[in-house]
Amino acid sequence: MAEPVVIWGAGAIGGTIGAFLRRAGHEVMFVDVVPEHVAAIAAGRLRIEGPAASFTTGGPAFLPGKVQGRYRLIILAVKAHHTTAATRALLPHLAEDGAVVSCQNGLNELTIADIVGRSRTIGAFVNFYADYLEPGRISYAKRGAVVVGELDGARTPRLAALHGLLRDFEPDAILSGNVFGYLWGKAGYGAILKASALTDDTIADFIASPARRPMIVALVREILAVAAAEGVTPLGFDGFDPQAFLKGDAAAIELSMGRMESFNRGSAKPRSGIWRDLAVRKRPTDVAAQLAPVRAAARRHGLRMPLADELVALVGEIERGTRVIGDEAADALCAVAARG
Numbered sequence: 001m002a003e004p005v006v007i008w009g010a011g012a013i014g015g016t017i018g019a020f021l022r023r024a025g026h027e028v029m030f031v032d033v034v035p036e037h038v039a040a041i042a043a044g045r046l047r048i049e050g051p052a053a054s055f056t057t058g059g060p061a062f063l064p065g066k067v068q069g070r071y072r073l074i075i076l077a078v079k080a081h082h083t084t085a086a087t088r089a090l091l092p093h094l095a096e097d098g099a100v101v102s103c104q105n106g107l108n109e110l111t112i113a114d115i116v117g118r119s120r121t122i123g124a125f126v127n128f129y130a131d132y133l134e135p136g137r138i139s140y141a142k143r144g145a146v147v148v149g150e151l152d153g154a155r156t157p158r159l160a161a162l163h164g165l166l167r168d169f170e171p172d173a174i175l176s177g178n179v180f181g182y183l184w185g186k187a188g189y190g191a192i193l194k195a196s197a198l199t200d201d202t203i204a205d206f207i208a209s210p211a212r213r214p215m216i217v218a219l220v221r222e223i224l225a226v227a228a229a230e231g232v233t234p235l236g237f238d239g240f241d242p243q244a245f246l247k248g249d250a251a252a253i254e255l256s257m258g259r260m261e262s263f264n265r266g267s268a269k270p271r272s273g274i275w276r277d278l279a280v281r282k283r284p285t286d287v288a289a290q291l292a293p294v295r296a297a298a299r300r301h302g303l304r305m306p307l308a309d310e311l312v313a314l315v316g317e318i319e320r321g322t323r324v325i326g327d328e329a330a331d332a333l334c335a336v337a338a339r340g
């Protein structure tokens with residue numbers, strides 16, 4: 001039997017990727033902390049449903065403490081605030097010549113590399129839309145960009161193999177020499193998603209709102225200024241054009257906003273995962289964890305991030321129950337943008 005690909009964190013993203021790989025005939029082992037979800041997958045009841053795909057599969061599935069053996073490919077798909085704990089738990093199961101691939105939002109590769117070593121870390125960027133509904137049920141709402149790349153930009157045999165594997169999930173998956181460019185691009189786009197979660201607006205409506213536009217532009221520019229200070233060229237995807245925001249090119253920004261709105265309009269997942277954590281699952285988000293390395297980099301370069309700081313504070317208040325989701329929360333962020 002071939003060695004399995006390990007999916008560590010088998011929720012919306014990991015569960016979807018793992019299910020597609022299983023369906024394509026690959027050996028896959030699922031690891032997750034939710035016992036009922038693990039039991040459903042192990043019983044062959046992992047259901048992927050929604051406009052992007054509909055099928056049921058399953059496979060060997062374990063709680064982290066029950067995993068045995070060492071593996072050469074571990075796809076990590078937990079939220080950013082669980083990255084350290086999950087990476088420490090998977091470390092004894094990573095082969096000496098193996099690698100962890102982060103299919104997450106945020107710059108988690110930096111945390112992972114600190115724990116497993118840079119040579120055993122491969123970068124990835126995902127922008128497809130999925131939701132964990134209940135144990136064994138995942139909604140795959142919309143295809144989106146999928147990118148893999150070595151941290152130093154090299155083209156290696158293991159990267160080519162990973163790219164080939166992921167094309168069994170997303171046929172348009174990209175092999176990139178600048179994966180950090182995509183991750184910083186997602187940090188910019190992701191800031192819009194995070195801000196949209198302050199309200200009950202859909203992502204499309206939030207992007208289209210003229211009242212929110214100056215704040216959105218200032219927020220994205222604030223994030224991308226840090227990327228530029230880091231010497232990274234942020235890359236675009238799915239309607240997002242980071243160069244337009246970096247240059248402050250008003251016409252190109254309008255075009256990009258229109259394209260992002262169209263991409264999100266009518267999506268079967270109309271709101272972000274962060275909104276879902278706040279409003280539906282009523283649990284802490286990974287907003288602070290996603291933005292932590294960005295804010296740390298800003299401090300290193302002496303850059304101020306008043307909008308990111310306020311965004312983290314507002315989401316924290318909603319998490320603690322001292323503020324409700326709604327227009328007032330987004331207005332507070334707009335007020336900071338208006339102060340300049």
Ligand SMILES: NC(=O)C1=CN([C@@H]2O[C@H](COP(=O)(O)OP(=O)(O)OC[C@H]3O[C@@H](n4cnc5c(N)ncnc54)[C@H](OP(=O)(O)O)[C@@H]3O)[C@@H](O)[C@H]2O)C=CC1
Nearest residue numbers: 009011012013032033077078079082086104105129130132
């Ligand atoms: N969903 C989406 O459409 C998109 C998500 N992303 C990113 O992908 C990553 C995964 O998100 P998503 O799949 O939505 O999240 P989910 O919460 O749906 O899935 C994560 C799963 O990992 C489990 N988990 C938590 N800690 C551990 C651990 N230590 N070991 C093993 N499993 C663990 C979670 O359990 P529990 O729920 O109990 O914490 C959950 O079942 C995040 O970084 C997210 O921002 C990126 C693009 C799109």
Ligand SMILES: CC(C)(CO)C(=O)C(=O)O
Nearest residue numbers: 127128129130272273274
């Ligand atoms: C909106 C989406 C699915 C893709 O950008 C996302 O990243 C999230 O929900 O966190």
